[in-house]
Amino acid sequence: MVQLLFTPSRLIPASLALASLMAVPQTWASSLWVNEQNMLRPVALEAARRLANAGNDGLNPGHYGGAQLLQTVQASQGRPLDPASASTLDAQLTEKVELYLHHLRNGRVDPRQIREHYDANKTDWKAFDAPTALREALGMGNLASAFDAATPRVPMYDELRKALERERQLAGDPAWTGSLPALPKGGKLGNGQAWSGLAMLTQRLVAMGDLPAGTAAPTTYNSTLQDGVKAFQQRYGLPENGVLNKATLDKLNESPKQRADRIALAMERLRWTPLLQGHRTIVVNVPEFRLRAYDNAGGQPEPKVSMRVIVGKALDTRTPMFDEDMRYIEFSPYWNVPPSIARSETIPKIRRDPGYMARNGFEIVGQGGLQGVLNGTARIRQKPGPSNALGDIKFVFPNNQNIYLHHTSSPGLFKRTKRDFSHGCIRVEEPVQLAKFVLQDDPAWTEDRIRKAMGAGKATTVRLKEPLPVVITYMTTVISNGQLLFFPDLYGHDRKLADLLAQGKTTRVPPKSATPLQKNSSAASAPSLQ
The missing domain is CATH 2.40.440.10 (L,D-transpeptidase catalytic domain-like)
Structure with missing residues (x-):
């Protein structure tokens, strides 16, 4: 069954975070990622790797300086940095991790830009504070818990994440080395007809799971292929008749990258649609x-x-x-x-x-x-x-x-x-x-x-x-x-959303980072050393 709704919150209990924070010496300095010897803590590499892999959640690693920050952090491991470089790198990493957490939880685009109007008071838009979540996680000595807290609490989200990975793996599959050929005269392929695209069609249906693994390509369009096409049509919201016509062929010619892009848009929507409200919805x-x-x-x-x-x-x-x-x-x-x-x-x-x-x-x-x-x-x-x-x-x-x-x-x-x-x-x-x-x-x-x-x-x-x-x-x-399952972009909302994201118009601006900590500041505000 389709699971569109939220699961229970994954936020770290504030009492546990506070207890961990209180155990930190008050002499600790303001940096989140650099210790008092101006050396990067191991957690900095963990953070940089997560930014570099933001694409796993359908986000754009470039928005967070993923590859460049990872390269810089890797090159800086195990050696002291000069104070200016240490301060700059610490600030950059903090800013980008907070932005990433914010986008992961709340999305990058205000849905009103595509005429979708949801009550902000019923979403996580105001409830999730990325700077606080980051500091609580570091205070617990567990950065991964911040990413976990920011991940949309929708059962289908994790399934889409896995589907996104599968589609990206299919990008190099030989079944998509070219387009399926034009249909025979008449614009459709029926039972018993020959067609030069049967081998590639069989490969694609097998790769997408619409035919069993190992299915051999027939010499004519037989009942086995028709069953595979019916399964594909059902997944694409097309009439399930097993007839290979232009509408079905166009969808079969969609590349794994195109499908991955559609999955990423669905993941973006799950971040700002208020699906969990009350006991029933x-x-x-x-x-x-x-x-x-x-x-x-x-x-x-x-x-x-x-x-x-x-x-x-x-x-x-x-x-x-x-x-x-x-x-x-x-x-x-x-x-x-x-x-x-x-x-x-x-x-x-x-x-x-x-x-x-x-x-x-x-x-x-x-x-x-x-x-x-x-x-x-x-x-x-x-x-x-x-x-x-x-x-x-x-x-x-x-x-x-x-x-x-x-x-x-x-x-x-x-x-x-x-x-x-x-x-x-x-x-x-x-x-x-x-x-x-x-x-x-x-x-x-x-x-x-x-x-x-x-x-x-x-x-x-x-x-x-x-x-x-x-x-x-x-x-x-x-x-x-x-x-x-894929459905037509009936009103063009996906196209508008994709255009906004392609233009980099990420209007979901995160709250300002917490004030940098100073030496001898309250221990309840400082993350523990790692």
């Missing part, structure tokens, strides 16, 4: 067209509900990314047509067809008729019933963009692979299962009662006993049941 992953509901009460997120969803049209009515608390459910809801939809769609239909309103259950509330709707003195709403655009249930998490979860009167669209059909709201495939999850703390709301309320034809509002966090996120790369 609902997460909608827009590019995957899927909703998952998690129970976090046991300390580990456990997926309880998973279903397909329909999201906003990529062309003009995109679903926004944000988080908010669900506060109530509406059974057999009215649909208050948003003014923009009323102006552009509903009113023109009514004017062309006078019977349109009655047939579809619309009514005008307020003064002035249709002109009042245009002037803002009235609104159009659709009565509860089988034709209601919201279906028979609406899950409300109040927000200034008027986005909510709801059922639909057109369930057939859930069978589509690409499901961006809405005006921005999110249509859910299995509303009863979602309602049972949302109302599970209220035993009075049985499945039978939920179904009756949905079909009553009379609007009923049920307020939740406790707010339930809803997170709308944008992950084009996830790991589910051990499989690496």
Whole structure:
């Protein structure tokens, strides 16, 4: 199952750090990495190596002077430095390690730059202080604990880290020495057809795990290769038909480096998306067209509900990314047509067809008729019933963009692979299962009662006993049941994020480093010698 949520904190207990710090002699000087003889401590090499290997976490080692600092530290081992060089190197290493820790935990880009708006008070953005974490770790004599504390506490993060390493190892695989050749005339490869790319196709599917190791290349496109292509299509969010067409071929021609870059973007997103909130959480992953509901009460997120969803049209009515608390459910809801939809769609239909309103259950509330709707003195709403655009249930998490979860009167669209059909709201495939999850703390709301309320034809509002966090996120790369899955960059958010990172526009600026320590300063502020 996909694990998007956080695990318990890995921060060092403050009491233990303080106890360790108090044991340090008060005569110790201000440097973190250089001792009183102006010699680098062994921990400096550990820090420099971590910066040089920042790419393992999808970060750019160049942002932290990784290779250069490692070379300098290695060359400076075992010999005293002149005071100026020692001071400069110590300051550089401190600055870069703090920046690295900050980026590792909180990310490099403010998500608002790509129109993703998450409540900073619900993320680790303010909770994690890199300078303090570094000094606590050094005080414990365990620098690795600072890196551990900074690593995003999301189960899927570690899996993506391993996937990133595997893709980088595939970069030199002979299966990607060139591109797969063009498809036969007709633009697709079907059962029993010959094709010059069969050997390379087999190699790639084996390397990616879509075919068993040792699978031999056939002379024609047979059932074995079709099964491998189906597995690949499933991992890429393509129709799983085993037909090798242009869309599938284009994805098969993606290089390991391109996949590694996509994984790194997913790791970046996990740093600033507030996935852990409350005892239970609902997460909608827009590019995957899927909703998952998690129970976090046991300390580990456990997926309880998973279903397909329909999201906003990529062309003009995109679903926004944000988080908010669900506060109530509406059974057999009215649909208050948003003014923009009323102006552009509903009113023109009514004017062309006078019977349109009655047939579809619309009514005008307020003064002035249709002109009042245009002037803002009235609104159009659709009565509860089988034709209601919201279906028979609406899950409300109040927000200034008027986005909510709801059922639909057109369930057939859930069978589509690409499901961006809405005006921005999110249509859910299995509303009863979602309602049972949302109302599970209220035993009075049985499945039978939920179904009756949905079909009553009379609007009923049920307020939740406790707010339930809803997170709308944008992950084009996830790991589910051990499989690496990729989804289209539906709204182009990944492209924008990649551009910002390529330009070096890392706007997540860390807090200033702690004031340099002086001799005879408080021992509780100084790390222990190593």
